[in-house]
Amino acid sequence: MAMDMMKKVPVREQDPQVRAHNFEEVCLGYNKEEAEAEALRCLSCKNPRCVEGCPVSINIPGFINKVKEGDVAGAYAVISESSALPAICGRVCPQESQCEGKCVRGIKGESVSIGKLERYVADTAREMGIKPQGASEKKGKKVAVIGSGPSGLTCAGDLAKMGYDVKIFEALHKAGGVLVYGIPEFRLPKKAVVQKEIENVQALGVEIETDCVIGKSTTIDALMEEEGYDAVFVGSGAGLPKFMNIPGEQALGVFSANEYLTRSNLMGAFSEKSRTPIMRAKKAVIVGGGNVAMDAARTALRLGAEVHVVYRRSEAELPARAEEVHHAKEEGIIFDLLTNPVEIHADEKGWVKGITCIRMELGEPDASGRRRPVEVPGSEFDIECDCVIMSLGTSPNPLISSTTKGLETNRRRCIVADEGTGQTSKKGVFAGGDAVTGAATVILAMGAGKAAAKGIDEYLSSGN
Amino acid sequence: MFRIERVEALSSNIYLMDVYAPRIAKNALPGQFLIVRVDEDGERVPLTICDYDAEAGTVQIVFQTVGAESYRMAQLKVGDSFADFVGPLGRPSDLCEMPLEELKKMKLCFIAGGVGTAPVYAQLKWLKNQGVTADCIQGARSKDILIMEDEMAAVSNLYICTDDGSYGINGNVCVALQKLYDEGKRYDRVIAIGPMIMMKFVCQLTKELEIPTIVSMNPIMVDGTGMCGACRLMVGGEVKFACVDGPEFDGHKVDFPQAMQRMALYKTEEGRLYLEAKEGASHHGGCGSCN
Numbered sequence: 001m002a003m004d005m006m007k008k009v010p011v012r013e014q015d016p017q018v019r020a021h022n023f024e025e026v027c028l029g030y031n032k033e034e035a036e037a038e039a040l041r042c043l044s045c046k047n048p049r050c051v052e053g054c055p056v057s058i059n060i061p062g063f064i065n066k067v068k069e070g071d072v073a074g075a076y077a078v079i080s081e082s083s084a085l086p087a088i089c090g091r092v093c094p095q096e097s098q099c100e101g102k103c104v105r106g107i108k109g110e111s112v113s114i115g116k117l118e119r120y121v122a123d124t125a126r127e128m129g130i131k132p133q134g135a136s137e138k139k140g141k142k143v144a145v146i147g148s149g150p151s152g153l154t155c156a157g158d159l160a161k162m163g164y165d166v167k168i169f170e171a172l173h174k175a176g177g178v179l180v181y182g183i184p185e186f187r188l189p190k191k192a193v194v195q196k197e198i199e200n201v202q203a204l205g206v207e208i209e210t211d212c213v214i215g216k217s218t219t220i221d222a223l224m225e226e227e228g229y230d231a232v233f234v235g236s237g238a239g240l241p242k243f244m245n246i247p248g249e250q251a252l253g254v255f256s257a258n259e260y261l262t263r264s265n266l267m268g269a270f271s272e273k274s275r276t277p278i279m280r281a282k283k284a285v286i287v288g289g290g291n292v293a294m295d296a297a298r299t300a301l302r303l304g305a306e307v308h309v310v311y312r313r314s315e316a317e318l319p320a321r322a323e324e325v326h327h328a329k330e331e332g333i334i335f336d337l338l339t340n341p342v343e344i345h346a347d348e349k350g351w352v353k354g355i356t357c358i359r360m361e362l363g364e365p366d367a368s369g370r371r372r373p374v375e376v377p378g379s380e381f382d383i384e385c386d387c388v389i390m391s392l393g394t395s396p397n398p399l400i401s402s403t404t405k406g407l408e409t410n411r412r413r414c415i416v417a418d419e420g421t422g423q424t425s426k427k428g429v430f431a432g433g434d435a436v437t438g439a440a441t442v443i444l445a446m447g448a449g450k451a452a453a454k455g456i457d458e459y460l461s462s463g464n
Numbered sequence: 465m466f467r468i469e470r471v472e473a474l475s476s477n478i479y480l481m482d483v484y485a486p487r488i489a490k491n492a493l494p495g496q497f498l499i500v501r502v503d504e505d506g507e508r509v510p511l512t513i514c515d516y517d518a519e520a521g522t523v524q525i526v527f528q529t530v531g532a533e534s535y536r537m538a539q540l541k542v543g544d545s546f547a548d549f550v551g552p553l554g555r556p557s558d559l560c561e562m563p564l565e566e567l568k569k570m571k572l573c574f575i576a577g578g579v580g581t582a583p584v585y586a587q588l589k590w591l592k593n594q595g596v597t598a599d600c601i602q603g604a605r606s607k608d609i610l611i612m613e614d615e616m617a618a619v620s621n622l623y624i625c626t627d628d629g630s631y632g633i634n635g636n637v638c639v640a641l642q643k644l645y646d647e648g649k650r651y652d653r654v655i656a657i658g659p660m661i662m663m664k665f666v667c668q669l670t671k672e673l674e675i676p677t678i679v680s681m682n683p684i685m686v687d688g689t690g691m692c693g694a695c696r697l698m699v700g701g702e703v704k705f706a707c708v709d710g711p712e713f714d715g716h717k718v719d720f721p722q723a724m725q726r727m728a729l730y731k732t733e734e735g736r737l738y739l740e741a742k743e744g745a746s747h748h749g750g751c752g753s754c755n
Binding site: 171211217249252268 | 507533697728
């Protein structure tokens with residue numbers, strides 16, 4: 001195959017016209033030929049900058065070299081040294097700002113498609129039935145992990161590999177956290193990918209108890225004092241949705257993105273089989289510009305709506321990954337940028353019938369370094385719609401911090417934890433992921449889970 | 465899995481079950497609720513807790529068949545299990561946090577309507593164990609759908625009323641409360657749990673009578689841990705989540721018309737699923753509207 005070494009081997013995707021009407025995965029991934037051709041583009045740098053860009057420091061040239069040789073099992077073993085969830089990360093990591101953002105190939109041409117290669121290795125290894133290796137010797141110490149999202153699964157997997165007895169406590173009825181309730185099927189298949197990676201973590205000896213809300217069903221103090229856990233990792237995420245506090249937000253048809261996505265993803269409401277209802281809107285307005293907003297927009301589209309994304313800044317400031325915005329546009333989602341909602345209108349029965357927005361323009365940079373959007377006086381206009389989905393970010397749930405003695409939080413209600421070890425203000429209790437940082441990415445949460453596993457091992461080995 | 469250890473039909477469409485769920489049994493307090501799922505495709509259904517036995521590890525629930533999920537729940541037998549049974553959720557009643565001396569001085573009147581009787585029972589029983597016997601008005605439309613009369617009488621000074629006058633005081637719970645008031649009863653607090661419409665009218669009356677009133681809200685929920693915001697309601701002009709800020713609120717501050725309107729969100733969909741669960745199909749073609 002003649003190829004341009006400056007360019008990525010393109011990845012096959014479902015046609016936008018077709019996928020706008022189904023929940024199957026958008027990206028189809030590389031096959032063997034494509035993956036090996038892409039792997040050949042890796043320069044195997046002596047000082048691989050891509051590895052620096054990876055929050056869990058995967059030996060990227062190491063696994064890509066194995067792909068070049070056609071050795072998928074070998075490549076999987078290299079990745080497994082650093083990551084327990086490669087099929088997930090290959091799909092949802094913001095590679096463009098991490099590993100691929102640092103790739104030397106990217107200076108003149110396009111960077112190596114590291115994410116797609118990682119996904120190829122993980123998917124192929126799964127099809128081949130390869131499982132990660134568990135610990136040969138047990139340490140005889142128990143660790144409780146709270147939350148089965150990316151940070152919890154990573155922390156649990158690493159600790160199990162070191163020989164600890166690990167049990168994960170999950171509040172919902174299914175393990176996976178945001179991977180299950182937040183990220184839609186068409187970006188991250190639940191049965192084929194998430195479930196299998198969780199099974200891999202279980203294969204390392206990790207137990208999972210679902211339907212257990214720490215802070216309610218039991219407490220961290222009870223786990224340590226009554227159930228004999230020697231250490232606890234809190235990876236409970238950032239689950240509380242924010243609203244705008246504008247008039248009309250209580251109208252029927254206004255949802256948090258969390259609710260809308262939880263109904264569709266966790267409860268499977270997009271499928272006829274599920275008995276959980278979801279609103280199939282005619283015209284939906286999504287407020288916000290992050291990845292969650294894109295997920296909500298593309299879900300509403302697939303459920304039959306014309307979808308408008310209303311965002312107060314301009315395209316350059318959209319916090320969502322470029323790939324997600326690109327996919328959303330391809331599917332026909334309309335972006336109303338520099339626009340901010342002012343009021344939601346309801347009909348006489350309380351159902352949403354429209355939303356008044358105001359035009360914005362960019363002023364001076366604010367604390368975040370981005371230019372602050374300011375209202376253009378008198379520019380209000382109405383968008384007719386029957387559904388509004390608020391995707392304005394989330395904050396940590398106080399359920400755990402408010403029920404654990406001596407666990408310090410900051411003014412944003414995030415748990416205070418040491419970045420290097422995850423150690424909190426309470427002895428034996430570690431934390432990481434969105435519960436500490438506020439809403440961030442899957443891979444950053446995994447990095448924190450990894451660091452905490454090391455921190456917990458040091459604590460339990462030294463007793464302090 | 466959460467095994468069902470006892471099933472009892474309390475009326476033609478109200479059921480009582482004891483379910484093995486040791487974590488909830490150990491940690492539950494009056495005022496809290498739980499969420500159940502019948503099976504893998506089921507909805508998450510919030511239910512109030514009627515009783516709990518930490519030693520046996522069982523939790524008692526009482527529910528009415530009002531939709532597809534509760535209809536399916538009613539089909540379960542002893543030995544069957546719920547796919548999911550999670551809790552205790554929400555904040556316990558304020559009464560649980562009050563110093564006992566203060567609690568003993570309070571004149572309390574509970575008002576229980578329909579299946580709201582179950583969570584009221586949990587509170588009355590807890591109070592009785594603290595040495596406090598409260599008054600309770602229990603309302604039903606008619607004598608034949610009155611539930612748990614003996615149990616309620618054992619833990620409170622019970623006044624029963626029926627809308628059709630077939631038993632006890634003739635009239636609804638508001639009529640009964642007014643009657644007690646007219647007879648000279650004075651209360652420091654009313655705690656009303658039942659259908660939203662009942663709680664709304666109780667609050668209208670207690671506002672006139674100037675009795676502080678607590679209600680237990682039961683809006684649409686998904687996760688029950690504060691994550692989705694489906695259960696949000698306005699209380700005193702502020703947005704509150706029933707699942708984590710409640711379910712009990714100051715009844716005089718709750719925006720009932722809005723809360724009741726929000727209950728309509730999935731009505732059509734629910735009705736369709738109920739018919740499907742009950743009759744195997746949701747479309748009969750009999751009404752002629754589909755032509």
